Amino acid sequence: MNLPDLISAFVKAENDYEIDAYVACFTPDAVVFDEGKNHQGRNQIKTWKEETNEKYHTVMEPIEYSGYDDMGKLSAMISGTFEGSPILFSFQFKFADGLIQSLKITN
Template sequence: MQLPRPIQTYFTARAPQDGDALAAAFAPNAIVHDEGHDHRGPQAIRAWWLAAKAKYRHHARPIDVTDTAGRTVVRATVTGDFPGSPAVLTFTFGLAGDHITDLGIG
């Protein structure tokens, strides 16, 4: 499956060592919406990602990707320390050039 480079970085980054690479995949004004909260800017997104990795010790494996209305939608199997694991979640990415501008997880 061919994923755009910043999305590939999102799914292959390992915590904590790849935190800076993950942050660099996001645009300066990027926003992530997850679990009812918004995280704005690469450093806040990096902090959110590291905290989620520490809490859930999870890994997401992409199943498929579609482009819908200018968005890249990736369904992924997420396995970790949370109720209902493994679960299939939908990651909806906005992209501008080589950066993620927004990400919604649900």
Template structure:
């Protein structure tokens, strides 16, 4: 599947060594919405991502990708240390200037 480079970085990054590369895929004013909380800017997003990786030890394997309402939607099988694993989650990315500007994660 041919994903835009920042989305490919999001799914291929490994914690903790790729934390800075992951953060660099996000715009300076980016927002991630996950588990009812918002994380703003690359530094908060990096910290959220590293904490989630440490807590859940999860990995997301993309299944398919579509375009809708100006966003790139990736469905992925997420496997890790959480109830209901594995689960198929929806990752809705908005991009601008080859950076992720918003990411919403949900079922």
């Protein structure tokens, strides 16, 4: 699948458990919404990602991507140590300055 460079970097960092590379995909004041909670700023995003990596040990397999300049949507099969694995998740992105400004993760 041909993904934009930023999304490819995001997926690679996710699957390689590279927390710093993952966080570098986001603007300094970015917001991630996951499991009913907002995580704002790179420090909170880093803490959230460390916790979810430890808890779920996820692997992301991109299925479909659509988007334009400031928005994108990635559908990906996520497997890990959680009930119902694997599950198809939707990652809705808003971009600013070539980075992720917001990310909403739903299933």
